[in-house]
Amino acid sequence: MLPVYGTKIYTSKVVDGNEVIDSADYTIPPFSFVNQDSVVVNNETVKGKIYVADFFFTSCPSICPKMKKEMLRVYEKYKANNEVIILSFSIDPARDTVARLKNYSGKLGLENSSKWHMLTGEKDSIYAIAASFLVSAAEDPNAPGGHVHSGNFILVDKQSRLRGYYDGTKTESVDKLLGDIDILLQEKQP
Amino acid sequence: MKKLIRYLAPLTIVLIAAIFIYNIVTNGYIQHPGKTSYQKECAQCHGDKGEGIKSLIPPLIDADFAIQNIDSIPCWIKNGLNHPITVNGKLYDQPMYPISIDEIQTANIINYISREFLKNKTEVNSAWVKEKWNNCP
Missing domain, CATH: 1.20.5 (Single alpha-helices involved in coiled-coils or other helix-helix interfaces)
Known part of the structure; x- marks a missing residue:
């Protein structure tokens, strides 16, 4: 059983004159971005799917190539399983246009963009979604490439709940992710 | 006694x-003295075995571009490489970023790459690296 991350949301309601406290797990709020094929990817796209998210930018000189190499392992393993998809958000959306993301995904040899979406959109929305995954992403003129971001891979379940964080630059950590995706695939849906 | x-x-x-x-x-x-530095500074893109990443990062294994331009490697390490290159017949245009390491580590890394991946027996030293650095484009 994998943990569920994020603060539970408590609501109170009155049932038969008594106050009842209800709790709900934290979930990723609705979003909408565009992928490398100009296709809109939003909360409907990921509905009922397990997905792995990460943050990167195509001109990133430091940890991104290694992260993409590790993400390729996720891509290869679940290529034929349509319950699992990948979302890579660009934190440099002004430069990372659809054309540029298409070029980058081509260099990684991706044939199937509905399996691994590389996403761009409004900068503020990208930073907001990073915050909702509980990871950091920011501009920093002193960092290599001008941006800093978490090297995490984030595992999200079919109900949009946060289920795991992994170091996308470490092979052993991504081994753990692959095992945890298999655990999630076995999980019974409510 | x-x-x-x-x-x-x-x-x-x-x-x-x-x-x-x-x-x-x-x-x-x-253990080769350049191995640790290579793994720390270079392997995350070029790979532990010098294999590169798909069409994103060029391999170092038998890389003709590196073998032909061995004299330029110190400057690529110091200043990065920001133009498209062709390695073993394939085009790569992802920029290489500069690494801040001294001339001794640079020489060790070049010797490690030469021996492990380029099958090249020439050894370089820190004086050679410094001389190349003084003439970077």
Whole structure:
């Protein structure tokens, strides 16, 4: 059983004159971005799917190539399983246009963009979604490439709940992710 | 006393040699001084085995571009590389970022890459690296 991350949301309601406290797990709020094929990817796209998210930018000189190499392992393993998809958000959306993301995904040899979406959109929305995954992403003129971001891979379940964080630059950590995706695939849906 | 030293001296030498050989046998090899620096500074893109990443990052294994331009490698490490290159017939245009390491580490890395991936026996030293650095484009 994998943990569920994020603060539970408590609501109170009155049932038969008594106050009842209800709790709900934290979930990723609705979003909408565009992928490398100009296709809109939003909360409907990921509905009922397990997905792995990460943050990167195509001109990133430091940890991104290694992260993409590790993400390729996720891509290869679940290529034929349509319950699992990948979302890579660009934190440099002004430069990372659809054309540029298409070029980058081509260099990684991706044939199937509905399996691994590389996403761009409004900068503020990208930073907001990073915050909702509980990871950091920011501009920093002193960092290599001008941006800093978490090297995490984030595992999200079919109900949009946060289920795991992994170091996308470490092979052993991504081994753990692959095992945890298999655990999630076995999980019974409510 | 003199006799004792005469016997002990060769024994000590044999003992030291035995420890040395034991180390080589148990560790399998003597680690190249450039290996740690390579793994820290280069491997996350070029790979532990110099294999590169798909069409994003060029391989170092038998890389003709590196073999033909060995004199330029110190400047690529120091200043990065920001234009498209062709390696073994394939075009790569992801920029290489500069690494801040000294001339000794740079020489060690180049020797490690040469020996492990380029099958090149020439060894370079820190003076050679400095000389190349003084003439970077």
